[in-house]
Amino acid sequence: MKLSRIRVADLDLEKTLNCGQVFHWEKHGRGFVGAIGDEAVYVEHRVETLKFFGASAQTIRNYFALDHSLGQICASFPNDASMIAAREFCRGLRIVRQPKWECLATFICSSMKQVAHIRQISHALRKRFGLRKEIADTNVWTFPSAEVLADATESELRNCALGYRARNLRATAGLIAGSDVHLEALSVFPDDELRARLCELPGVGAKVANCVMLFAYERLRAFPIDVWIERVLRTMYFPRGRKVTPRRLREFCDSYFGAHGGYAQQYLFHHARQTRLLGRHARGMVANGAARRA
DNA sequence: CTCCAGGGATGAT
DNA sequence: ATCATCCATGGA
Numbered sequence: 001m002k003l004s005r006i007r008v009a010d011l012d013l014e015k016t017l018n019c020g021q022v023f024h025w026e027k028h029g030r031g032f033v034g035a036i037g038d039e040a041v042y043v044e045h046r047v048e049t050l051k052f053f054g055a056s057a058q059t060i061r062n063y064f065a066l067d068h069s070l071g072q073i074c075a076s077f078p079n080d081a082s083m084i085a086a087r088e089f090c091r092g093l094r095i096v097r098q099p100k101w102e103c104l105a106t107f108i109c110s111s112m113k114q115v116a117h118i119r120q121i122s123h124a125l126r127k128r129f130g131l132r133k134e135i136a137d138t139n140v141w142t143f144p145s146a147e148v149l150a151d152a153t154e155s156e157l158r159n160c161a162l163g164y165r166a167r168n169l170r171a172t173a174g175l176i177a178g179s180d181v182h183l184e185a186l187s188v189f190p191d192d193e194l195r196a197r198l199c200e201l202p203g204v205g206a207k208v209a210n211c212v213m214l215f216a217y218e219r220l221r222a223f224p225i226d227v228w229i230e231r232v233l234r235t236m237y238f239p240r241g242r243k244v245t246p247r248r249l250r251e252f253c254d255s256y257f258g259a260h261g262g263y264a265q266q267y268l269f270h271h272a273r274q275t276r277l278l279g280r281h282a283r284g285m286v287a288n289g290a291a292r293r294a
Numbered sequence: 295c296t297c298c299a300g301g302g303a304t305g306a307t
Numbered sequence: 308a309t310c311a312t313c314c315a316t317g318g319a
Contacts (some may be wrong), residue, residue, distance in 0.1 A: 020300060111301035117317060118300080163315030168302080205302050226300035245309080269300075 001042065001136060003051040006060060010070045012092030013045035019093055019270040020115045021215050023106055023122040024143070033140050035126075036063045037099050040133035040140045054135050065094050065218075073220070073260045082236040083264060086271035093270065095214060095263055100183040101176060102143040103216035108172060108203040109165050110211075115273075117161070124160035125149075146176035168203025175201060191219055214262040223253040223261040231278040232268050 017025040017032055025034035031044025031051070041054040043064075052060050061067065070092070077083050109121045122143075129144035129152060149157070150173040157166035175181045186197055194217060198209040206225075213222035225233070230249065237252065238244045257264040272278050 107300080110299095112299055112314085113301090113316080114299045114318060116299095116319095120317085158315085161316060164302095164313090165315080203302065207301060211300070224300070227298090228300065247308090273300095 001053050003042075003044070003053050004057060006050045006052070006057055006066070007048060008045075008050045008066055009048055010092055011045060011050065011064070011066070011094060012090075013043060013050070015090060015093040015270065016064065016096065019090075019266060020273070021211075021266060022096060022098060023115070023119045024126065024140075026140075028136055028138060033135055033138055035133065035140050035142050036060075038131065038133075038142045040135035040142075042136040063096055063098075065097055068094055070094070073263050076258050076260050077264050077267075078256060078258065080236075082232065082268065086264075086267040089271045089274070090267040093267065095218075095220065095266060097218060098216045099143070100212070100216045101146050104183065104198075104201070104204070104208075104212050105143070105146075105149065105169060105173070107208045107211045107215075108169050108201075109162060110208070111165060111203070121161055125157075128156070128160055146173040149173035150177040165203060171202040172204070187217060191221065194219070195222075210262075214266075220260045220262045221254075221258075223257060223265045225249060225253065226269070228269055228272055228278070229265060232272050235278060 013032065017034075025032045028042065029044070031042055033040070033042050035041060036055055036059055039055045039059065041052060041060075043060070044051045050060065050064070050066075055063075074087050077087055105125075106118065106122055109125075110118050113121070123141075126141035126143055129148050130141035133140050133142065149169060152170065154166045154170055157170055162169060176183060181197075181201065186194055189197065191213065194213060195206070195209045198204050198212055199206065204212075210222040210224035213219040214224065225246075233249055233252070234241060234244065237256075238249075253261060253265070
């Protein structure tokens with residue numbers, strides 16, 4: 001396995017692959033193995049250098065979004081205490097460009113699941129329905145197509161620990177496979193219409209739609225609000241807020257975090273999770289340092 | 295054991 | 308328009 005190299009500054013591969021935007025990369029040796037589309041890939045980050053095998057430099061650059069200017073993106077964040085801390089902690093974390101179907105399907109499976117279990121579901125679906133590839137003396141599996149999952153029975157999907165999500169995944173796979181919906185074609189729509197179209201799919205609501213927009217359609221303004229982010233918002237941005245409705249939270253996020261709100265969201269999410277801030281063992285211990293309301 | 299998780303769909307106020 | 312419930316499953 002002869003590794004190719006790309007010069008790259010401003011990348012934290014570990015945070016990028018473990019922050020909860022993508023769920024199938026696994027540590028292997030000094031790097032990670034996974035799949036980019038149907039290609040099995042090994043990647044390893046050294047100082048200022050990304051070493052890789054299994055795909056073209058162009059594919060690697062595109063997937064890891066090495067063209068995103070993190071300097072400009074971070075400069076666009078609001079300068080409150082929470083954002084500054086998250087920005088510092090997540091230095092080098094990039095929002096990658098995921099294949100659309102894979103991202104949509106995975107996030108349909110994500111509802112009411114911890115990140116660790118989403119990884120388990122992703123792996124189970126790949127191993128049961130995907131294609132096995134060998135890389136770096138180990139195996140990885142590609143994500144199964146919508147056609148394959150549409151042909152699976154609900155019972156077969158439930159065997160991948162999907163629970164009640166199996167019905168939604170199968171139904172949405174059917175719409176994609178039957179050409180009722182063309183995920184690539186949705187790229188032409190502006191954010192609001194894209195979100196509305198995605199929300200028409202079974203198992204897709206505002207949160208999942210925003211994840212798919214951010215992680216697969218490169219809509220860097222999309223701001224998914226999940227239970228973690230809601231805790232961050234209520235604690236840091238709306239302390240002593242009594243009647244902060246979901247609608248009010250939504251309006252705040254869309255206006256306050258700016259053009260790269262999705263990046264800001266991912267940084268806040270990963271920072272809160274990794275530092276166990278606001279977790280159920282540390283609730284209420286973050287009274288000071290709260291950001292001033294906008 | 296209990297509690298909770300990168301929510302969504304449905305039906306009742 | 309907001310609110311309550313249910314939905315499977317497994318990690319912590």
